[in-house]
Amino acid sequence: SQTIHQWPATLVQPVGSPLSLECTVEGTSNPNLYWYRQAAGRGLQLLFYSVGIGQISSEVPQNLSASRPQDRQFILSSKKLLLSDSGFYLCACSRGTGELFFGEGSRLTVL
Amino acid sequence: GQQLNQSPQSMFIQEGEDVSMNCTSSSIFNTWLWYKQDPGEGPVLLIALYKAGELTSNGRLTAQFGITRKDSFLNISASIPSDVGIYFCAGQRVDYKLSFGAGTTVTVRA
Numbered sequence: 001s002q003t004i005h006q007w008p009a010t011l012v013q014p015v016g017s018p019l020s021l022e023c024t025v026e027g028t029s030n031p032n033l034y035w036y037r038q039a040a041g042r043g044l045q046l047l048f049y050s051v052g053i054g055q056i057s058s059e060v061p062q063n064l065s066a067s068r069p070q071d072r073q074f075i076l077s078s079k080k081l082l083l084s085d086s087g088f089y090l091c092a093c094s095r096g097t098g099e100l101f102f103g104e105g106s107r108l109t110v111l
Numbered sequence: 112g113q114q115l116n117q118s119p120q121s122m123f124i125q126e127g128e129d130v131s132m133n134c135t136s137s138s139i140f141n142t143w144l145w146y147k148q149d150p151g152e153g154p155v156l157l158i159a160l161y162k163a164g165e166l167t168s169n170g171r172l173t174a175q176f177g178i179t180r181k182d183s184f185l186n187i188s189a190s191i192p193s194d195v196g197i198y199f200c201a202g203q204r205v206d207y208k209l210s211f212g213a214g215t216t217v218t219v220r221a
Contacts, residue, residue, distance in 0.1 A: 004153075021167050042201065043199065043211050043212065043213040043214050044154075044211045046209075047210070049208070078144070090153050090154070092153075097142075098141070098142035098144065098159065098161075098203040098209075099144065099156060100156070101156065101208055102142070102146075102153030102154050102155070102200070103153050104152060104153050105151070105152060105153045107151070
């Protein structure tokens with residue numbers, strides 16, 4: 001079965017600084033990959049999804065971008081963080097069957 | 112994504128109680144999924160439902176895919192302290208994107 005690794009697990013960054021969150025997947029190939037954000041006490045908001053290398057779809061306009069340089073690597077980035085970017089970021093993968101599997105999450109605090 | 116209405120928003124449980132939560136939507140889904148999230152961790156898949164009317168159990172958990180394909184419920188029988196957490200429903204349509212409910216927060220009644 002697949003395993004999803006995210007790092008860093010926690011991050012505290014000043015406003016205006018860049019961001020890079022990394023996600024790698026093991027145990028599967030050609031997965032669909034997703035980035036979700038979860039604000040405190042809230043549900044899951046889909047930010048980006050990718051069906052293949054270099055293929056990124058954005059669900060909401062925002063200050064963030066995503067890239068998929070390799071089949072099992074998904075990166076979430078920002079050039080300049082905003083306070084509103086704080087949250088819990090979750091990487092997820094699926095094989096198109098509907099079942100979505102999540103990583104451990106990365107907690108970002110922007111000060 | 113499509114809005115899923117999950118209720119209740121929160122609930123308090125006493126050890127040994129049965130608890131129930133549900134999700135409804137105005138849209139039809141092909142798959143219903145139920146997840147549990149512990150604090151500071153990613154959601155973990157509990158049960159997946161693929162056919163209208165399907166009733167599936169996983170230990171003390173039972174979930175059903177509504178016959179109209181617009182709703183699903185999750186029951187937890189004989190709750191224990193480790194059942195606390197946030198439970199999410201998710202519905203999937205033909206494009207394989209998932210829509211999530213806002214979550215049901217389960218805490219232990221003091």
